[in-house]
């Protein structure tokens with residue numbers, strides 16, 4: 279039976295935050311690292327104890343975000359140098375996508391708890407290698423930062439689905455209508471070879487959400503997409519960016535559910551950045567970000583009045599202010615801490631990260647070759 283969603287916690291509230299004393303290293307101190315640093319500051323007992331980045335300006339950026347006392351935090355130009363100094367409990371990897379494999383190669387040899395930004399890697403081979411090593415470790419949590427799962431309205435929406443609120447889930451449609459990719463340090467995100475392609479880089483979030491919502495594995499992917507509007511007038515060493523800026527992707531799952539992703543990265547003016555619709559045999563459920571509006575529409579007989587229920591899922595104001603992902607980094611961090619301290623499961627495993635990369639790689643191949651791609655072709 280469906281529990282009223284207002285009875286659920288706004289966030290996965292940590293029961294004993296002030297008894298946690300953990301020292302974090304940050305690998306890659308660019309844009310996303312700033313969000314993690316601000317989020318770590320929300321939890322008593324957590325400390326940023328080391329920074330690793332080869333670019334001094336990025337280290338300075340992190341020190342600025344850390345504020346008073348940041349000059350005492352040691353900085354290194356590589357993850358290896360940071361590990362050599364020791365003294366850490368956990369590491370957050372926020373270096374560019376194409377560096378994850380090598381950075382993780384060093385980190386996976388340790389017992390440190392690892393929160394690795396998405397996508398896990400840029401290729402299926404690299405992601406599989408990392409997943410196998412992560413699973414073979416005797417100690418240390420490994421968690422892939424698929425933080426869209428932790429946006430409170432999305433989390434509430436998924437809880438409803440898993441509670442059976444729409445009946446048997448048959449269809450999921452995700453829409454992301456947003457601004458173009460931001461500039462990154464060294465412009466690494468302008469080329470597929472560094473990102474894995476937009477369907478891996480950006481859309482791994484949505485492919486992960488699809489799997490998580492339908493609780494099934496992908497079978498086939500069809501993607502129509504191209505680089506049509508954004509970055510067409512940019513040149514890097516004589517090269518024009520090659521990243522997809524809009525696409526439609528259909529994913530079929532092995533339980534018969536189907537899912538669709540509608541991505542447009544030249545829709546800066548859209549009211550909702552993300553809209554998700556899930557339809558089962560009993561009802562339809564929608565959610566929007568940033569509005570936090572959740573709309574439940576059960577099926578009704580043709581001549582009966584509609585019974586639409588609307589609610590607003592709130593987000594903790596401090597979590598919202600810490601980042602650009604609707605409070606998700608905070609909820610993700612709390613769940614990561616629970617796992618690291620033996621109080622909860624790893625909710626996004628390396629295997630989940632591998633699956634999201636595989637769907638993204640299949641989508642990139644589908645778009646390039648104008649055909650449906652069976653997941654077994656890439657996985």
Ligand SMILES: NC(=O)c1ccc[n+]([C@@H]2O[C@H](COP(=O)([O-])OP(=O)(O)OC[C@H]3O[C@@H](n4cnc5c(N)ncnc54)[C@H](O)[C@@H]3O)[C@@H](O)[C@H]2O)c1
Nearest residue numbers: 306307308309310331333336372373375377395396462463
């Ligand atoms: N979860 C999300 O929603 C989300 C959002 C944005 C970015 N990300 C991910 O976070 C990661 C970083 O993205 P960003 O936006 O911060 O990029 P960025 O370019 O702003 O920062 C990356 C930093 O990593 C540094 N770096 C490069 N190679 C390194 C290495 N080998 N070791 C350590 N540092 C290195 C760069 O100098 C730079 O300072 C990417 O994997 C990206 O996909 C995730």
